[in-house]
Amino acid sequence: MVLSVEIALLLYVATIDVATRLIPNETSLALALLGIASQFPGPTHIAESLVVAAILFLLLFVVYQRGAIGGGDVKLLVALAIGLPLGGVVQLLTVTALAGGVLAIWHLIMRRLPAPRPAPSGSSFPRRVYAVERWRHVRRAPLPYGAAIACGGIWTILSRGF
Numbered sequence: 001m002v003l004s005v006e007i008a009l010l011l012y013v014a015t016i017d018v019a020t021r022l023i024p025n026e027t028s029l030a031l032a033l034l035g036i037a038s039q040f041p042g043p044t045h046i047a048e049s050l051v052v053a054a055i056l057f058l059l060l061f062v063v064y065q066r067g068a069i070g071g072g073d074v075k076l077l078v079a080l081a082i083g084l085p086l087g088g089v090v091q092l093l094t095v096t097a098l099a100g101g102v103l104a105i106w107h108l109i110m111r112r113l114p115a116p117r118p119a120p121s122g123s124s125f126p127r128r129v130y131a132v133e134r135w136r137h138v139r140r141a142p143l144p145y146g147a148a149i150a151c152g153g154i155w156t157i158l159s160r161g162f
Helices: 002-020 025-038 043-065 071-081 086-112 125-138 145-160
Strands: none
Touching: 002 025, 002 145, 025 043, 025 071, 043 071, 043 086, 071 086, 071 145, 086 125, 086 145
């Protein structure tokens, strides 16, 4: 049950981040609480997880201060790290980095595509998303890295269950 809720929240985060480039604080908080709930039988696991998450927060805060990552991304990664052992956090960061690389390549390809005309009302959903994303590229909007973090989180959550 907890796995299903975590995955649903991560899919929600990915969708919201693509649409608005914002990650709701409430969602990160819910994921952190679910991470603790999934480790409830072992208080030593919770303590280890919190120490690893605190170290991750400090490292990501430095990256955030340099402007290389958004604050919502930091909160989401730390929230996902809560409830994971060190190996799970390494897996989360590795898969997130790989998904982020794919996302970056996709956005580089999209920058080479012709600028679309405005999507008329009644256009298909993919056509409207393309028009909006292409408009964002022209204005140098940031990548929706929450989508990559969600991919890493889903992968890690699913592999934790097996």
